[in-house]
Amino acid sequence: MRALRAWLGGNSAAVLALFFLVALFTLALMAPLIAPYVPTAQNLGNTLAEPSWQHWMGTDDLGRDVLSRLIHGAPASLFASLLAVGVATAIGVPVGLLAGFLGGWVDDAISRVIDTLLSFPGIVLAIGVTGALGIGLTNAMLAVGIVFAPGLARLMRAQTLVVKQELYVDASRCFGASLSRILLKHVMPNAVQPVIVQVTLLLAVALLAEASLSFLGLGVQPPQPSWGGMLARAYNYMELAPEQMYAPGIAILLTALAFNTLGEALRQALDPTRRRR
């Protein structure tokens, strides 16, 4: 416990965030075992019920258990965030590494593409891709990942530019190491730290993007539960049962906050010059 806290730069909030995320991932993986009801089971005789011993968070407009839907919504949100950020990392890191290391016209061309893609409003492009490929969470999050990739590539490129000046890179080149060995063994491990921080922060952005898309009806499709989708339903019954919108909203807020807190703590823990702040 103490070691964990020390690793995160003595930041108690970050430890709390980490525990929250571990608990949430466990919950997501074991959702069918933990949730008290089947999330799509309707009971039209008991709609928009207040919290009770049978239904801890009440029921929604079709009499479905809110707590169960909240638990079953976690896997979709987490999977979506990981998918989008995974795609962004798989594209952004190698591209940035190559641009920074090779320089010259390769760098010029890649940098121009990065500048272009950075001017796309992410969610609008995701909506466009969803419209073309067909509505569904996977397509939408692939698009979000592609929109995130240039940011990561730009960061990786900047780091690579610094690291490739180091003596040990020259040394390994003198020893006749291959390009792939220099990149993978020497440049990447020393340049990747800020990228790890950025990836953690992007998880929060991706989570919010998924929630927005599901809210708009372009992500997770009903009757499958999702936090954004639950808010969309709650919106329709806002005058009748305003309390319906609190649980899913708080779930999104806390998860995004946890990713951000962890990312900020990593930034400080990994950066020796800013340890004071």
Place this chain on the structure above:
Amino acid sequence: MLANAPRLMLVGRRLVQFVPVIVLATFVVFGLLKLVPGDLAATLAGEYATEERIAQIRESYGLNDPFLVQYGRWLWNAMQLDLSRSFQSNEPVLEQIMHRFPTTMLLVVGALLVSLVVGVPLGILAATNAGSRLDVAVTSLSSFGVALPNFWLAMILVATFSLSWGWFPATGAVRFGADPAGAIWHAVLPSIALAAGGIAEVVRQLRSALIEILSSQYVRTLYAKGLSPSAILWKHGLKNVAVTLLTVIGLLASRLLGGAVVIEAVFAIPGMGSMVVRAAIVKDFPVVQGVVFTMVILVIAINLMIDLLYTIVDPRVALK
């Protein structure tokens, strides 16, 4: 001297640099249509179309031509402000966009103003009291702002200020041209909801930039000269963060446009955002393409403008 030679050269160079960006961006937008799986003509023709009807559609949309020819034709038309017609209503897409454009822009500009008016003072307060309780409070609040789903905040605002207290209208919008006061009245809650993330971004960026400047060598020299802290802040500190502020505004332009899409859905505002969402659901591709195109060109234009403003705010940029 606004129009000296190096600045004009820089403006020219920037404009030239933006040409490939625009070509590439339009290429991506056009490529969206090519993502549609299967035969686009068959999709367009509907479920019970005959072979002849499909062939006719393929011919009339030029789908038999090679990809680059189709792209070239599309770009040529787009440059002449012809963004094709909606599959649904058969109205010209550009006309529909122009009709909705002012509503969305009112929202985005409103949110930008709220972000700056709230964010700048908070950022200055936090930076000048770095490490204090006030700083911790402002910083934590901005962490919340970044993590807050804007459409959820919008719902809370509607539930509180519209449904419970009746201060503001819950949904809809009024055209600015028809009734400016009513338009602003309708835009208050959506702008605030949209601005939450913007405020947080302004606070974070301004705070860290100002802290860096206030702890720099030359500010220490100014203290040694005997200048008061407020004189240093107003005369030297803020002048130097103007560049940071411009960068943030550029960043926010793209983010607020994206956020407006979701916020418009909550408030049932007939803007470009609700237009693109509905078009995506009913597969009205020209409309989707047109809105993405308009927003990307808008963001690129804003960034170009900001690049040029850099040279006015910070003359060193022009000399590089």
